[in-house]
Amino acid sequence: MGKQEVMRRMGEDKLIAVVRLGEDPETILRACRALVEGGVKIIEVTADNPRAPEVVRSLRAESGESQLIGAGTVLDASAAAELIAAGAEFIVSPTFIAEVLERCAASGVVCVPGALTPTEVWKAHRRGADAVKVFPASLVGPSYLRSISAPLPGIRLIPTGGVDEDNLQDFLRAGAFAVGMGGALLDTEAVARGDWESITSRARSLVEKARGA
Numbered sequence: 001m002g003k004q005e006v007m008r009r010m011g012e013d014k015l016i017a018v019v020r021l022g023e024d025p026e027t028i029l030r031a032c033r034a035l036v037e038g039g040v041k042i043i044e045v046t047a048d049n050p051r052a053p054e055v056v057r058s059l060r061a062e063s064g065e066s067q068l069i070g071a072g073t074v075l076d077a078s079a080a081a082e083l084i085a086a087g088a089e090f091i092v093s094p095t096f097i098a099e100v101l102e103r104c105a106a107s108g109v110v111c112v113p114g115a116l117t118p119t120e121v122w123k124a125h126r127r128g129a130d131a132v133k134v135f136p137a138s139l140v141g142p143s144y145l146r147s148i149s150a151p152l153p154g155i156r157l158i159p160t161g162g163v164d165e166d167n168l169q170d171f172l173r174a175g176a177f178a179v180g181m182g183g184a185l186l187d188t189e190a191v192a193r194g195d196w197e198s199i200t201s202r203a204r205s206l207v208e209k210a211r212g213a
Contacts, residue, residue: 001065006089006110007130009068010178011156013041014210017203018072018160018182020046021191028055029062031186034196036067038203044092044180046073053086060087070110072180077103084109092160092180094135096124112158116140118148121155131156131177138162142170149175165206172213181206 017040021028032043045055059069070090071083077099080091090110093100104111114135115121124132137159159171160180171179190198
């Protein structure tokens, strides 16, 4: 899938599920399936799990073109290359890392580096970021996003880290291109219990909120 189509779908579906769980691939895959059953169409598997490439590969094989599968917490070019080879359609980092951006550009894959200040956001955009992850969003809130969007028009901003049920719509109405949600979307205690129905139900509720914004 080309970068333009990935970005179109990301901006349309709005909600990116950030999946940060233990190392067991089967548990991660089962949790992702529960999210998909709830209507989630974009999944970001964090690369701090050493088996992330395996999980990305399995999710891509299962989903085909129906979901976007990417990887987050990518900190160097070698990790980016391995995840892209596994089928990741977008790469996310917690900060701006030039070698990751360069690897993504060379591979024709969407890159979303992290930033917080207007200067960091602008620099990431100027270096070729497809979107910028505003992180941690819990420190700034929706009003901050609205404030920096006005003088930095045309930059796709994706707040992540602190987006929850209460502020999800506020972030989107403040101009967020999409939002990244982790713990607020995927309850680790429910995962530990194997309570997939509650995960699906919560996902459905949050997907509807995102659409309602």
